[in-house]
Amino acid sequence: MGPELIVLGILGAALILYALLGGADFGAGIWEFNTAFQPGDDERELIQRAVGPVWEANHVWLLFALVLGHTAFPLAYQAAAQALWLPLLLALAGIVFRGVGFVFRAYAVDSPFLRSVWGAVFALASTAAPFFFGAALGAVASGELAFTEAGAYAGSYLTGWIQPLGIFTAFFAVGVCSYLAAVYFTREAANLGNEALVATWRRRALATGAWMGILAAVGLVFLALEAPELWSGLAAGWLLIAASAVSGGASLWALARSRFTAASLAAAGAVVAVMAGWMLAQYPYLLPPAIEVETAKGPEPVLWGAVIAASLGAALLLPALALLFRLFKAPPGVD
Amino acid sequence: MLAAIQTLVADGGLPAPTQTDANLLWARLQMAFTLGVHIVFACLGVGLPVLMLAAEGLGLRRGDPLWTALARRWAKSFAVLFAVGAVSGTVLAFELGLLWPRFMGTFGAVIGLPFTLEGFAFFLEAIFAGIYLYGWDKLSPRAHWWSGVPIALSGAASAWFVVTSNAWMNTPQGFAVDASGTVVDADPIAAMMNAATWPQTTHMLVAAYMVSGFLVAGFYAARLLRRPDSRYDRRALALGLALGGAASLLQPAVGHWAGHVVAATQPAKLAAREGQFHTERRAPLRLGGLPDEERMETPWAIELPGGLSFLAHNDFDAEVQGLEEFPRSDWPPVAIVHVAFQLMVAIGMALLALSLVAGWSWWRRGALPAGRWFLVAVVASAPASALALEAGWVVTEVGRQPWIVQGVMRTEDAVTDAPGLLAVLCVTVAIYAVLVLGCLSVLRILARQPLPEDA
Numbered sequence: 001m002g003p004e005l006i007v008l009g010i011l012g013a014a015l016i017l018y019a020l021l022g023g024a025d026f027g028a029g030i031w032e033f034n035t036a037f038q039p040g041d042d043e044r045e046l047i048q049r050a051v052g053p054v055w056e057a058n059h060v061w062l063l064f065a066l067v068l069g070h071t072a073f074p075l076a077y078q079a080a081a082q083a084l085w086l087p088l089l090l091a092l093a094g095i096v097f098r099g100v101g102f103v104f105r106a107y108a109v110d111s112p113f114l115r116s117v118w119g120a121v122f123a124l125a126s127t128a129a130p131f132f133f134g135a136a137l138g139a140v141a142s143g144e145l146a147f148t149e150a151g152a153y154a155g156s157y158l159t160g161w162i163q164p165l166g167i168f169t170a171f172f173a174v175g176v177c178s179y180l181a182a183v184y185f186t187r188e189a190a191n192l193g194n195e196a197l198v199a200t201w202r203r204r205a206l207a208t209g210a211w212m213g214i215l216a217a218v219g220l221v222f223l224a225l226e227a228p229e230l231w232s233g234l235a236a237g238w239l240l241i242a243a244s245a246v247s248g249g250a251s252l253w254a255l256a257r258s259r260f261t262a263a264s265l266a267a268a269g270a271v272v273a274v275m276a277g278w279m280l281a282q283y284p285y286l287l288p289p290a291i292e293v294e295t296a297k298g299p300e301p302v303l304w305g306a307v308i309a310a311s312l313g314a315a316l317l318l319p320a321l322a323l324l325f326r327l328f329k330a331p332p333g334v335d
Numbered sequence: 336m337l338a339a340i341q342t343l344v345a346d347g348g349l350p351a352p353t354q355t356d357a358n359l360l361w362a363r364l365q366m367a368f369t370l371g372v373h374i375v376f377a378c379l380g381v382g383l384p385v386l387m388l389a390a391e392g393l394g395l396r397r398g399d400p401l402w403t404a405l406a407r408r409w410a411k412s413f414a415v416l417f418a419v420g421a422v423s424g425t426v427l428a429f430e431l432g433l434l435w436p437r438f439m440g441t442f443g444a445v446i447g448l449p450f451t452l453e454g455f456a457f458f459l460e461a462i463f464a465g466i467y468l469y470g471w472d473k474l475s476p477r478a479h480w481w482s483g484v485p486i487a488l489s490g491a492a493s494a495w496f497v498v499t500s501n502a503w504m505n506t507p508q509g510f511a512v513d514a515s516g517t518v519v520d521a522d523p524i525a526a527m528m529n530a531a532t533w534p535q536t537t538h539m540l541v542a543a544y545m546v547s548g549f550l551v552a553g554f555y556a557a558r559l560l561r562r563p564d565s566r567y568d569r570r571a572l573a574l575g576l577a578l579g580g581a582a583s584l585l586q587p588a589v590g591h592w593a594g595h596v597v598a599a600t601q602p603a604k605l606a607a608r609e610g611q612f613h614t615e616r617r618a619p620l621r622l623g624g625l626p627d628e629e630r631m632e633t634p635w636a637i638e639l640p641g642g643l644s645f646l647a648h649n650d651f652d653a654e655v656q657g658l659e660e661f662p663r664s665d666w667p668p669v670a671i672v673h674v675a676f677q678l679m680v681a682i683g684m685a686l687l688a689l690s691l692v693a694g695w696s697w698w699r700r701g702a703l704p705a706g707r708w709f710l711v712a713v714v715a716s717a718p719a720s721a722l723a724l725e726a727g728w729v730v731t732e733v734g735r736q737p738w739i740v741q742g743v744m745r746t747e748d749a750v751t752d753a754p755g756l757l758a759v760l761c762v763t764v765a766i767y768a769v770l771v772l773g774c775l776s777v778l779r780i781l782a783r784q785p786l787p788e789d790a
């Protein structure tokens with residue numbers, strides 16, 4: 001196995017972790033739309049407690065994937081940066097305002113006006129970021145972007161990224177984020193022992209979950225029609241599709257039975273399966289139809305360097321992450 | 336004078352905005368603007384944790400709640416500033432690829448290692464920032480103090496790693512380019528440990544502590560001007576000044592080291608920085624002056640004979656290459672680089688003097704100078720240190736032009752072909768204005784929170 005495959009694996013894992021952790025933080029912001037019109041401060045307090053300690057760390061998975069991407073597959077990075085500059089910039093604006101919106105709202109302690117302004121910014125930006133990331137991923141998956149093998153882009157800089165599949169994935173990404181957040185929050189509320197909040201979030205999670213199931217089914221049909229290449233790759237990975245469906249169903253069942261940790265794991269599992277399925281279906285292409293792993297990879301010593309750096313880094317990182325999540329995410333009584 | 340100003344404008348290094356060159360102009364302005372904002376927040380991200388830890392540690396050791404209160408308040412400001420630093424850094428991480436795709440496409444693999452390591456350092460910083468900021472009630476006081484240590488360490492490490500990649504742009508090594516322009520034989524470790532790495536990273540870290548220290552000290556000096564006998568403000572000022580002052584004692588020496596490496600590796604940058612148009616022995620050190628590229632001279636400077644030869648090559652009679660050795664198309668904008676350099680050094684010297692005065696008074700009398708003039712000087716040191724920081728980056732970056740990678744790739748060959756960069760720039764400026772204003776308004780709210788009793 002060449003080092004490029006190891007790096008690709010790490011890259012895929014980082015993207016999936018970003019979706020699971022960073023995605024849920026976006027979801028928190030999306031739900032903020034809803035809580036903005038509700039009376040109690042309870043709910044906002046819950047979001048604050050759940051997201052506050054971890055969102056910066058969760059965000060770094062994206063940076064990590066970016067950096068690894070341009071180190072290991074510079075040609076693909078160059079091509080994607082050209083074709084997708086507009087949706088990426090829009091997602092970036094979302095990330096910027098999500099971050100500062102959240103922090104400014106938290107610390108503008110005695111100014112209700114500023115708090116509501118930054119709260120609204122937080123909500124809007126948290127929706128925009130996954131939307132445009134979803135659109136960009138969908139545009140890549142559609143295989144319709146006019147890449148050349150040399151890493152150039154020959155399509156339209158302004159409208160090339162707007163693909164039917166991309167529009168679908170944009171909404172799908174927003175839905176995934178809200179679902180993850182709703183399920184995780186049900187668990188957080190249960191940890192806090194706040195029954196009213198548990199009931200609210202459970203209702204929301206169930207509704208979003210059912211809705212996401214329908215959206216996913218429609219998506220498969222859509223994929224078969226819009227991206228036949230990807231579809232034939234995916235058809236081979238039917239196991240993953242099945243796993244995703246089962247996992248999604250299981251998360252709903254666990255929610256219904258008030259098993260919230262199990263529900264969180266199952267919801268995350270469904271997302272992992274979808275993303276892994278997409279990555280496998282697309283392999284060996286990084287950017288279909290022209291750029292493959294083989295053509296885009298950097299020089300061998302650099303790839304090994306990235307693998308070594310990532311392993312050493314992980315040795316420092318994983319214990320630190322474990323500490324962070326133990327402190328703030330373990331149910332009471334565990335620490 | 337008018338002519339000089341005209342050359343200054345014409346020499347801006349900025350090509351006339353014809354359709355083909357426009358992208359280069361807007362991309363450069365975009366890069367310079369976003370970096371210029373990020374760097375101030377980044378410096379605070381490196382320096383504030385040190386101050387926070389010092390205050391919290393003093394509180395622990397002396398059992399004095401006033402120090403602990405200070406640490407808690409600084410932690411809140413740190414949370415806000417760190418978030419702005421992180422989002423503005425994310426903008427940069429995207430921008431390097433979006434604005435300079437061919438730079439990243441060609442060299443991304445070569446300089447990817449420090450960026451990857453920076454990513455890890457930043458990861459650790461973010462994790463422990465979460466623990467530290469939200470862990471006051473979850474950890475024992477001692478464990479809480481320790482949870483802040485990795486923030487300070489990884490902040491410095493992350494600054495160190497990014498600056499190695501900038502040093503590489505100045506003195507590239509650790510790769511070879513084949514006939515088709517593709518990089519072969521990349522050696523990321525050699526690239527990271529290039530000639531400019533140690534002086535540039537050291538100078539940058541010392542600058543970060545200076546800027547953090549003086550910004551904090553300046554803020555509390557301004558408050559003391561209004562309420563002269565707040566114990567709380569006095570302590571905060573002393574702590575900030577201790578950090579900034581200590582760093583400013585080192586900075587001129589470290590800067591001289593950086594200058595030495597520039598003399599050895601980037602002679603055109605050295606010549607532009609010093610306004611040296613002609614090659615000569617016993618080259619003078621010029622204080623002030625405004626280089627005139629047309630007439631190839633630097634009028635209105637005070638010249639110390641042999642000074643430049645000595646500073647650059649340790650020998651009053653050494654030969655210093657002038658800009659005449661290089662084709663015009665390889666000149667950086669001379670006036671900008673020279674003026675920025677003069678500004679940085681002048682501020683560095685003034686801050687050194689301020690620190691010496693303060694240190695002397697502390698040593699002889701056990702207190703900072705009492706006069707109002709002293710507080711005013713400390714207030715002024717805050718913007719001055721930030722100005723020196725920006726000026727230093729102008730020397731480095733503008734002085735390297737027309738190269739994005741010294742001697743290897745020209746900036747104009749790296750820029751993107753995407754349309755609409757001017758619009759993107761305008762939107763970016765607007766967004767950053769909102770960020771900075773929002774940040775200041777929140778910091779103001781935090782600063783107005785009532786102090787614990789007996790402050």
Ligand code: HDD
Pocket residue numbers: 498505531534535536538539542543545546586587588589590591593594595597604679680681682683684686720721723724725726727728729730731732734
């Ligand atoms: C508080 C900020 C500050 C202060 C007081 C100084 N510097 Fe500085 N200088 C920087 C902040 C800075 C910087 C912003 O951090 C730079 C830009 C790139 C770098 O690595 O450091 C820099 C760059 C820089 C360079 C260019 C390095 C290159 O292009 O590779 C030289 C030659 C000096 N400095 C020299 C000095 C000298 C002789 C000083 C005497 C007092 C001085 N600096 C004070």
Ligand code: HEM
Pocket residue numbers: 348363364366367370371374435497498500501724725728729732733735736738739746
């Ligand atoms: C690791 C740090 C940095 C990297 C990798 C970096 C990279 C770049 C790149 C790629 C460009 C555009 C190409 C060029 O003009 O050469 C640029 C330009 C510029 N940067 Fe930096 N930069 C760094 C730090 C900074 C900082 C902190 C400042 C802060 C003030 C700064 C100021 C500028 C300026 C003024 C320009 C425009 C130069 C010109 O076009 O004349 N840079 N930098």
Ligand code: HEM
Pocket residue numbers: 063064067373374377378380381420421422423424425426427428429431450453454457489490491493494495497498539
């Ligand atoms: C504690 C200090 C700092 C913090 C918290 C910080 C924050 C960040 C973050 C979050 C990123 C994007 C993350 C990444 O790409 O890994 C970033 C990127 C960047 N920062 Fe900073 N930064 C710091 C110090 C500095 C310094 C000292 C400089 C310049 C001299 C600098 C220049 C840059 C540049 C050029 C990038 C883009 C490079 C890339 O693609 O990774 N940063 N910063």
